[in-house]
Amino acid sequence: MRALLQRVLEAKVVVEGETTGEIQHGILVFLGFAKEDTFEKGQKLIDKILKYRFFDDEQGKMGWNIAQAxxxxxxxxxxxxxxxxxxGLRPDFGPAMPPAEAKILYTQLVTYAQSQFPxxxxxxxAADMKVHLVNDGPVTFxxxxx
Incomplete structure (x- = not known):
């Protein structure tokens, strides 16, 4: 399971001209699932994202997690x-979890994240999403x- 985290000043997802999700200051997280990934792995990843010290504290060091920031x-x-x-010169998507399974896992992890963070x-x-963001830093992990 992989997550690409970008610290953003603002970000939004647009699908067919409609904004489906939008944040100001925070973290934009792109999630990718491998065939062998599980909900338990996903919980660990969400927990790590929420605890990851990604934001500048009073001393200007990356000392704050998303809640503190x-x-x-x-x-x-x-x-x-x-x-x-x-x-080769073409990506091989063989390691990725099949879409039907990935949708279930994604939905479970969104629900879990919402239960842990407001x-x-x-x-x-699986929508054709247009992701708009203003990267802060840039800071990407x-x-x-x-």
Missing amino acids: KGSLLLVSQFTLMANTQK HVQTGIF NLEIE
Whole structure:
């Protein structure tokens, strides 16, 4: 399971001209699931994201998590994160979880995230999403749970 985290000043997801999720200051999270991923792995990843010291504290160091920074979370499913890009000139999506299973896991993880943190917005699973963001820093981290 992979998550690409971007600290943002603002971000939103637009599907067919409608905004489906929007945050100001916070973290935009792109989530990718591998075939062997589980809800338990996802819980660990969400917990890590919520505790990850990603924001500047009073000393200007990355010492605050999202709650301490009074930020929001925008979760977006992105199966392309699981592509194998080591060989050839075309991504191999074989490692990615099949869409039907991934949708269930994504929905479960969104519900879990919302139960752990009050400011969670989302994209729409498997939709043609247009993601708008203003990256803060830029600060971007790749987290993996095995």
